[in-house]
Amino acid sequence: MNYQVARSSxxxxxxxxxxxxxxxxxxxxxxxxxQTRNDDNGMQQVLSSLGVTSGNGDELVARGAAMGTRVTTYTDQVATVEVWMAGLVGVTDTNAPMPVSASWTTYTLTLQWQSGDWKLASINSVNGPTPLDAGSDDPTSVDEFRTADREFNAPPYAG
Structure with a gap:
């Protein structure tokens, strides 16, 4: 779980x-x-699609929270864990192409016991499960997201 939270900052x-x-x-x-190649390429694509530049990088909101976990396989050497997560990502710049948006993803993490610790051997993901949006509130303004991102500490992760 902490692995995915760390990758969501x-x-x-x-x-x-x-x-x-x-x-x-x-x-x-x-x-x-x-994984380094995959994530470097992925982050470049995400930042580009969000309109993140060197001038507005501090306006990026990126956070993830685990909704639940389950172990699907386990031995003393290899385990598979699924992590269901909610995420926020977007830019609090009014000129950015994508405002802060929510996502729901389930990650399948294959862990391997190596050097006295559980390490990630692979990361896979699928969308959802995604809950119904009750639609009772209008989306929060860019300014309010900027303030919330600066005033609320992100959840800690072990790392």
């Missing part, structure tokens, strides 16, 4: 050094290079 999206250090701490030695 704004710094993970925008700071290659943070991303690489995070991956080095959590991935198996065999999976590290592949």
């Amino acid at each position: 704004a710094a993970y999206f925008t700071d290659e050094k943070v991303r690489h250090a995070t991956l080095a701490a959590m991935m198996t030695s065999e999976a590290l290079d592949r």
Whole structure:
């Protein structure tokens, strides 16, 4: 669960050094290079689609929260865990192409016991389950999201 929360932070999206250090701490030695390439490419695509530039990178809101977990397989050496997550991502810049939006994703994490710790061997994801939007509120303004992102601490993760 903490692995996916760590991969959901704004710094993970925008700071290659943070991303690489995070991956080095959590991935198996065999999976590290592949996941680093995948996430570097993925983050470039996401940032581009969100309209994040060097001038507005501090306006990025990126957070994830685990809604639940389940272990689907387990041995002393390998485990598979599913993590159902809610996420927020977007830019609090009124000129950005995508405002802060919510997503629901289930990640399947294959963990391997390596060097005295559980490390990620692979990460896969599918959309959902996604709850019904009650539609009772209008979306929050860009300014309100900017304020909330700065005033509320992100959930901690072990790392």
